[in-house]
Amino acid sequence: MLAPITTGHYLVLSAALLLIGAVGILMRRNVVVIMMSIELILNAVNINLVAFDKYLHKLNGQIFAIFVITVAVAEAAVGLGILIALFRNKETVLVDEIDLLKW
């Protein structure tokens, strides 16, 4: 018999996702992959919120999660738009080749 999944497990999962996302943003070269890492961070937030909701028997966190998802989508849309504008001028999606301004 396996032990039941508790809130603590969810929090560890979300902390791991946050870490993976942060490492991905700092280490990867491809802008699209970096944007995926940002989505990971926002999903870590969602897991947190829903886990706390289950623990506290409330709904506020789930509503917060819906807003986070909406914001993530808006951010991705704008991000891809900017990336396409850049790609038209520069033909690259690798961050180390986007070096006109000093990092």
Add this chain to the structure above:
Amino acid sequence: MSVYYTSTDHFVLLPALLLALFGCATLLFDFWVFPEAKHRRWLLIFLVLGEVFAGVAYFRQQMFLVSHGGDLSAFHGALVIDHYALFFHWIFLVTTLIVGLISYRYLEVRDEHHGEYYGLLMLAQCGMYFLASGTDLVTIFVGLETMAISFYILVGFLRSDQRSNEAALKYLLLGSFSSGFLAYGFSILYGIAGSTRLRDIAAAVSTRDAWNPILLLAMATTGVGLLFKISAAPFHMWAPDAYEGAPTTVTAFLAVGSKAASFALLLRVFIGPLGPARPSWEPLMIGAAILSMTIGNLAAVTQTNTKRLLAYSSINHAGYILLGLIAGNPTGIMGVLIYVLVYTFMNLGAFLVLTSLTRRGLAGEDINDLRGLMKKAPGHALAMLIFLVSLAGIPPTAGFLGKYFIFLSLVETGHYVLAVVGCAYVAVSIYYYFRMVKAVFVETGETDMPPLTVSFGTRVALGVTCLLTLGIGLYPEPFLRLAQLSISR
């Protein structure tokens, strides 16, 4: 009216509604009603109209607060209008108005769209409204993102300019990274309190030890997210790039509006809900403040691009403003408010002069482009002198007043070392500000440069910023009273 949308709710939300409405309407009008170039002027008039309506709404709120006292809470405590919020709302309003006025000619020179630009300015201001007035984590987060996403687009507004694209991309990646951290901190705060209201969170946090690991995690992620937004070191990497690549008018808006809004939120969160956890966040803030002043000052010394130089100077100013939060007594908080107010006008003014240097085929961003400004446009040159002297914090300008209260609060609370470090860095900053002054007054430029063309809007904006930068320094009483009123709870 129902319990979900009472007349108080409407009264409180009205300015944000108006801004969102006018912002969206400007986007649509650009498309349907005024697509031709000769009608562009109407789009700017639309922005001014929107700001006037929002201003009237703010004025009515202010009158209500003055006559009834206390503050107005709406949407079951998700939004609040108090003197503190209104103080920032007025700053946002003036900033947006001035940026709108100076943008018209800049957009003409750069052959860019007008409607979308003014629409996004107002939508960004709408987001700022929720940052200063929001007292609920969801409201704050959505407001923050409304502002940030509008800014991502504005920074990348020059679509055919590679530098603008690049600046927007870097700003977007690091900005959403920080938003993610902030949201993570918010989710933990929600878990601690079981509520998204700041008031409930404050109650829950005060029952815990400041070094409680969960609270520490929430504080650290929220803190990192907010330090990113105010561009304090070591989370400042995006600022110089975004400032340099963005259209100069947007740089002004970013440096002033976005920073003021983020400070409004930072104070609300760290004085309010996280106030009881002060022992744990004070070291973080002290570190960030000292690093910001160090990196901001030392990196600014070697810059040749004026926008990049002012970016590092704004990182430096973020460090000074953080010192007020570290002191944390009423003088310190008042110092932060005064500093933000003063910083708004002197920085807007400096960027305004830089904007008017932009002519067809000339970016006007190099420090050498300032050469000989005294001969070409003495008015601009004298104004620039006032702004730079104020940025350096020399009396009798307003910049001195901001620094005075910050240092006073540090001495009052016994942070002598920080006060000395802060004072020492003022001396460093004088060097690079006066490099610009020297370029303006002493060095001579090429004589075949095209003359400055100054629009009516720029003239008005220059007059207002100049008057306030000198005025707040020479006659500070009304502004001090306003700041005092804002921190009285």
